[in-house]
Amino acid sequence: MVKVNGASLDIAGKTLGEYLSGAGYDTTRIAVERNGEIVFKSLYAETVLQDGDSLEVVSFVGGG
Amino acid sequence: MIPSRGEWTAALEKRHGKSLQQKFSAATVAVCGLGGLGSNVAVALARAGVGRLILIDFDRVDITNLHRQQYKANQIGSYKADALAENLLEIAPYTEVKPVTAKVTEENFAELLKDADIVCEAFDNAQSKAMLANGVLERLPHCYLVAASGMAGMGSPNSIHTRKVTKRFYLCGDEVSDVADTIGLVAPRVMLCAAHQAHTILRILAEEYEV
Numbered sequence: 158m159v160k161v162n163g164a165s166l167d168i169a170g171k172t173l174g175e176y177l178s179g180a181g182y183d184t185t186r187i188a189v190e191r192n193g194e195i196v197f198k199s200l201y202a203e204t205v206l207q208d209g210d211s212l213e214v215v216s217f218v219g220g221g
Numbered sequence: 222m223i224p225s226r227g228e229w230t231a232a233l234e235k236r237h238g239k240s241l242q243q244k245f246s247a248a249t250v251a252v253c254g255l256g257g258l259g260s261n262v263a264v265a266l267a268r269a270g271v272g273r274l275i276l277i278d279f280d281r282v283d284i285t286n287l288h289r290q291q292y293k294a295n296q297i298g299s300y301k302a303d304a305l306a307e308n309l310l311e312i313a314p315y316t317e318v319k320p321v322t323a324k325v326t327e328e329n330f331a332e333l334l335k336d337a338d339i340v341c342e343a344f345d346n347a348q349s350k351a352m353l354a355n356g357v358l359e360r361l362p363h364c365y366l367v368a369a370s371g372m373a374g375m376g377s378p379n380s381i382h383t384r385k386v387t388k389r390f391y392l393c394g395d396e397v398s399d400v401a402d403t404i405g406l407v408a409p410r411v412m413l414c415a416a417h418q419a420h421t422i423l424r425i426l427a428e429e430y431e432v
Contacts, residue, residue: 185348185351185352186347186348186350186351187351188351188354188355188358188386188390190386190387190390193387193388194387195355195358195359195387195390197355197359198355198359213386215354215370215386215392215396216370216396217347217348217350217351217354217368217370218347218370218371218373218396218397218398218399218400219345219346219347219373219399219400219401220345220371220372220373220398220399220400220403220406220411221254221256221257221258221259221343221344221345221346221350221369221372221406221411
């Protein structure tokens with residue numbers, strides 16, 4: 158299982174890019190932290206999610 | 222009559238204590254975006270005696286900015302970076318202020334921000350926010366990032382919060398109130414979020430890293 162923003166999901170083995178597009182995230186508006194470290198945007202497609210990973214997807218909204 | 226530099230420093234040291242004030246004075250903070258968030262963050266940091274502020278915005282002061290941003294009616298049409306620098310020097314004359322009129326892009330941000338200890342993300346556009354956050358966290362490993370997301374509308378002031386996402390990444394706001402889905406930006410709620418950002422910046426300088 159992979160923890161995403163606190164919820165346990167059965168997505169180990171998928172790439173981060175596959176998970177994000179399947180979940181409907183707009184990757185131009187997010188930053189992703191995995192096990193305490195930021196994931197480089199250029200590595201989303203090749204980052205394979207491992208059992209026990211903890212992910213946090215930070216979504217930015219407009220206004221400032 | 223403007224106080225001398227010595228009197229100014231003494232007054233700040235009396236408020237904050239000498240060792241804390243020396244940390245504030247030694248710091249360089251870059252504020253990216255000088256709207257409702259950035260202009261209020263910059264005023265708070267200048268008042269607190271942060272030594273050097275890099276103020277970055279491409280835009281000019283517009284009449285529709287004045288309900289929440291730290292500009293004056295006679296500054297409409299001026300570049301925000303220059304107008305804010307002028308206002309900060311009236312408030313806190315010994316702040317070292319570097320106004321930069323430029324659009325921050327993936328190509329130029331590393332050069333613009335290379336001297337900063339802390340970067341304050343204060344843009345209004347979600348894509349620009351994400352671009353800067355990813356850029357700073359990927360390519361400026363010495364910098365802390367204090368970003369903001371979600372402060373529009375008439376929602377409760379109590380939903381504005383600060384959290385630590387990674388060791389170098391703090392996020393302020395309610396994280397959901399998009400300006401596109403609300404009546405727009407309302408001064409005190411934006412100022413609350415700006416206050417969260419400014420205080421988080423001071424806490425990092427004070428080496429208080431937990432939220």
